[in-house]
Amino acid sequence: MTASRRLVMALCLSLAAASACGGDDDGGTASNAGGTSGSASGGGSAAGGAGGSSASGGGIGIGGSGGGVSCPGGKKTTVSGTIYAPTKVSPDPLPNVAVYVPAGAVKPFDPEVACVRCGEESPSVTRTVSKSDGSFVLENVPAGTDVTLVLQAGRWRRQIKVPTVTACEDTKLAAEQTRLPRNQSEGDIPKMALQTGYVDGLECLLTKILDPAELTAPSGSGRVHLFKGSGADASPALPASSTLWGDPEKLDDYDVVFFPCDFTSSSTEPAMPPSAVANLKAYVDVGGRLFLTHGGGKWLKENSPAPYPGIAQFNNQPDPTSPLASLVDTSFPKGQIFAEWLVAVGVSTTLGQIAVESAQWYVDSVAAPAQRWIHSPSPVTVQHFTFNTPIGAAEKDQCGRILFSNFHVKAPPSNATYPAHCTDVDKPLTTNEKVIEFMLFDTTGCVQSDKDPVK
Template sequence: MDCTAQNRSPTTISGAVYAPNGTLPLFGVTVYVPIHDPGPLPAGVQCDRCVTSLPGGAYAQALTDEAGHFTLYDVPAADNVPLVIQVGKWRRQLVVPSVAACQNTALAAASTTLPRDHTQGDMPQIAITTGDADALDCLVRKLGIADAEITTDKQGGKVHLYNGNGANQFATSFGGGTGSFSNATTLWGDVDKLSGYDIAVFSCEGGQHPETKPQSAMQAVHDYAGRGGRVFMSHWHNIWIGGEKTKPSHGLADWESIATFDFNAAQNETTQLTFVDETAPKGASFATWLQNVGASPIRDQLQINDPRYTCQSVTAGKAERWVYVDPTQSTPLGKTGVQDMLFTTPQDQTPDNRCGKVVFSDMHVSADSSSKSGTPYPGGCSSQPLSAQEKALAFIFFDIASCVGILQ
């Protein structure tokens, strides 16, 4: 029906997309009405570059805004209209029972939330190494991923925990995995093992621990990212980018040129006022989103706990600075640093020919949780709501799953 010819409103579908916890709205998620069945998602790491077409084609498509909202225009007026909600390999498919012509069909949040488990839709395969200085393994629970999906690599979950030097086994009462975690070296030391995952997350271990990261492992992580892997690492996992602090030759030459590190910088503050860099491609949207979710009462400002200052700056044209410390404005004054940065890989390719993403966070993300070898998982995980910096990293966690290329 031609609604415009009848001087009526267009046929639309609207709603908001949320993280699996059902409360955190997400920016930049694709929502579309497919023409054909989009088919299954491929397993394992993929070179996911941004393209103009969507699996199955699209009658209508939209991206969620900084409040998670979307509106699809000129949707077919029919019964049983299929809908796809997707960012990377996070995908939920549903059927809208009826779409009336020349009016809006509003969807409930329960139907537009990303999957908590594999029964609700597609999820990326995620590996997380534990660390006794930053409990990134706890963040996924706060984001709403079901305990049943958190297992060892020998079990069937979508999130596999590996022992860095934090938690190394599941509590007997846990509703997901059982037994001990495989050692992290079996993950990052094998590019083929890594390539079974879409996202690899490395939690800070309180030191670089180069003895567990030989040059062969450095190369494996480098090559995994080059194949299209997504890597998120915190604080002392700076070794992968900046090299070993007392032995620069133990590193990756092309990654070492991406940022400047001061491994001897004092790490002595408990809180820090930081700033969002709106010159980054998604910086303005990130700043708006942080305000919308209550993480940033004043635009561009983010108060964080457990700041760290090893990353001093990023090289223009090689990486994006997302959150930083300004020595003249960031109280306490006098500190310099990049708290969050992102780069795409392989670095020797033009941006439109790259496949992977690497995010480095100098701040400790999960400041109110802990991951210790003597405490079975999830014994150290906080049940408190997401903190401001956890919300900031949640934005990056879902964004890292999105496509790579000139559209970024």
């Protein structure tokens, strides 16, 4: 994103007038009544999986013959199924995914970070959102053949063709039809950057979720670009992570940036340079997403002045006993959905309770506008929290999102080389990996106030 475009985006957000700035396209016009597609580093045209539709094209979503009909006895023409993550082994269902029949051509995403608000996909004929168990029933679907259906969570987007939708009946879709894309040939995937971490090898989790070919060096064609932090390297060698967070133009190439825990010698490591923190803050304020685990977010605490003063009460203490008996905050809509999802995928046996493996004691509490997700009563810790940015802007003008996770998934061995150190990519997700999986799709999905149900 050029400096001038960044300024335009900032002005749009501050004036609550993004529609006047052409949405995702520098020269474009505002969306019509259905809203814009949200934009992004989108993966271009792609064959749409089971139905072979284009991920950036489309055409009229109604498809062939049929259209609206009057059904007797209160019946409706529906399409139903369950949305699944792209995870290759035992994929989990996903809530909060938009399912819709597009009213026309589905707009391609722009190749830069941009505002992706919930409910602002391409205009639709009919639309719904998947429930906590991933299930959905889309009503008033046009009857006919080759009906286009779009599955979308932020810049995750897959288009399929439903061969036949019979009027006044329910058409059930198979699981393989209703999972999000795991490679670019199946649809759109957010463009991600990951700084490898010494204590938390999130690149191995992403390799379980996506096809391995999607994780590459920045010079490659994958949707996840790896940068060398304190963790794994690759062959040929990865570029230093300082080339990422030290360059605001490079940051703006990505929809989300991961900073897994990179503590190597406790909290005595130097904080990130103030200029880099300013870059990250500017990036997230125009719609970027930051995914931080434990030490990967130490710059929130250690830099002076703090980038988000008062957002959390940090308190670096020895690790608590593992597993740590913890609670899910169900006081907000997404928290309730998360608690129900944990039961649905077998992580929790009691609604609202979770045993956290490899928990850390780094955050005691959070303050508004941060939203607590997982916390423990003894010791008192916060294990997960999120907040939208820019802080202080009206909720409708907040497009960025930061997630802070206080536990690790898996530490890579010393001098690890990707992908050789990822030895369990053919295994089901662990408890912690499932939690991070949920948070991955929440963080990279559309943005809205956590106070409201997902639109």
